[in-house]
Amino acid sequence: xxxxxxxxxxxxxxxxxxxxxxxxxxxxxxxxxxxxxxxxxxxxxxxxxxxxxxxxxxxxxxxxxxxxxxxxxxxxxxxxxxxxxxxxxxxxxxxxxxxxxxxxxxxxxxxxxxxxxxxxxxxxxxxxxxxxxxxxxxxxxxxxxxxxxxxxxxxxxxxxxxxxxxxxxxxxxxxxxxxxxxxxxxxxxxxxxxxxxxxxxxxxxxxxxxxxxxxxxxxxxxxxxxxxxxxxxxxxxxxxxxxxxxxxxxxxxxxxxxxxxxxxxxxxxxxxxxxxxxxxxxxxxxxxxxxxxxxxxxxxxxxxxxxxxxxxxxxxxxxxxxxxxxxxxxxxxxxxxxxxxxxxxxxxxxxxxxxxxxxxxxxxxxxxxxxxxxxxxxxxxxx
Numbered sequence: 461x462x463x464x465x466x467x468x469x470x471x472x473x474x475x476x477x478x479x480x481x482x483x484x485x486x487x488x489x490x491x492x493x494x495x496x497x498x499x500x501x502x503x504x505x506x507x508x509x510x511x512x513x514x515x516x517x518x519x520x521x522x523x524x525x526x527x528x529x530x531x532x533x534x535x536x537x538x539x540x541x542x543x544x545x546x547x548x549x550x551x552x553x554x555x556x557x558x559x560x561x562x563x564x565x566x567x568x569x570x571x572x573x574x575x576x577x578x579x580x581x582x583x584x585x586x587x588x589x590x591x592x593x594x595x596x597x598x599x600x601x602x603x604x605x606x607x608x609x610x611x612x613x614x615x616x617x618x619x620x621x622x623x624x625x626x627x628x629x630x631x632x633x634x635x636x637x638x639x640x641x642x643x644x645x646x647x648x649x650x651x652x653x654x655x656x657x658x659x660x661x662x663x664x665x666x667x668x669x670x671x672x673x674x675x676x677x678x679x680x681x682x683x684x685x686x687x688x689x690x691x692x693x694x695x696x697x698x699x700x701x702x703x704x705x706x707x708x709x710x711x712x713x714x715x716x717x718x719x720x721x722x723x724x725x726x727x728x729x730x731x732x733x734x735x736x737x738x739x740x741x742x743x744x745x746x747x748x749x750x751x752x753x754x755x756x757x758x759x760x761x762x763x764x765x766x767x768x769x770x771x772x773x774x775x776x777x778x779x780x781x782x783x784x785x786x787x788x789x790x791x792x793x794x795x796x797x798x799x800x801x802x803x804x805x806x807x808x809x810x811x812x813x814x815x816x817x818x819x820x821x822x823x824x825x826x827x828x829x830x831x832x833x834x835x836x837x838x839x840x841x842x843x
Contacts, residue, residue: 493550502547543629560599572600583746585613586783615786617828633666641790645681685721709747749778
């Protein structure tokens with residue numbers, strides 16, 4: 461068990477990795493976070509505990525956290541996590557020390573995480589998983605975000621349920637999407653989604669993405685495309701205001717799905733042509749797989765069942781090749797839901813039900829879903 465020793469006389473902290481000298485408030489802040497490790501505190505709460513009867517600004521906390529991280533960066537056992545839009549949390553981890561010089565080389569760390577960001581943009585989940593698996597051999601530190609994203613694309617529900625070293629706020633957004641994507645969207649799922657938006661537990665980026673994209677697609681999956689239509693003007697305004705180029709294709713795919721569900725075929729065809737052009741210039745695997753599946757749904761609406769099935773299978777195959785396991789599960793849920801809108805296709809319904817059952821067994825979705833739902837309800841009930 462890792463323990464820190466605090467020497468109040470000299471404001472020094474000792475662990476197996478050595479001794480570090482701190483300033484008085486750095487020392488007090490670290491000691492408070494250590495004594496309350498694995499808990500999340502807002503800046504205001506930290507100011508009340510570490511700066512009582514003083515009147516510093518919230519930026520004071522950020523500055524002290526920055527200095528603590530810089531002074532303690534060689535201690536692999538300790539992490540101070542930023543919970544975006546909320547505050548900070550400290551965790552300790554038993555790890556074997558690594559001797560890679562690259563762990564202390566910021567240029568290497570930046571280069572590796574630049575690769576992660578590029579692979580994420582390109583939708584190459586396979587590359588992300590492969591790179592993450594080489595962490596120890598290559599000598600880089602995997603950020604909290606990519607620790608979670610790597611498991612997220614693989615639909616690894618059990619990992620998220622078991623990782624008590626991450627705070628509930630750290631995990632909330634990912635676990636909410638895991639629940640929504642693996643079971644189809646219900647009224648209960650929508651209620652959890654709406655509760656999360658008002659919880660203040662999400663980072664600003666997560667709250668924005670949930671509001672302008674995820675919940676709109678959830679409305680369509682729940683048979684309420686009109687709610688998605690109502691939210692679309694806000695989405696387009698935020699995308700323009702914040703210059704969110706990376707959302708252009710995902711939002712267009714959501715909008716195409718919305719029009720298909722509403723049987724607005726002309727508008728769906730316009731979006732299909734637009735997406736075709738975008739993907740010819742930027743054939744990102746995640747968006748390409750989802751587009752092919754959506755194009756198949758469009759042909760299903762017109763009764764071209766043979767080509768619809770071919771395109772839906774091509775889309776699922778692209779997601780499988782890119783190791784986008786969660787999006788593949790979500791896509792099959794959408795296909796099965798859409799088949800019910802389009803009439804009676806018993807052979808297709810049986811085919812995609814069997815595919816979902818295989819993915820369900822492989823990823824233990826039914827087994828973990830009750831625990832996942834309880835976790836979300838408990839996390840959001842304390843708000």
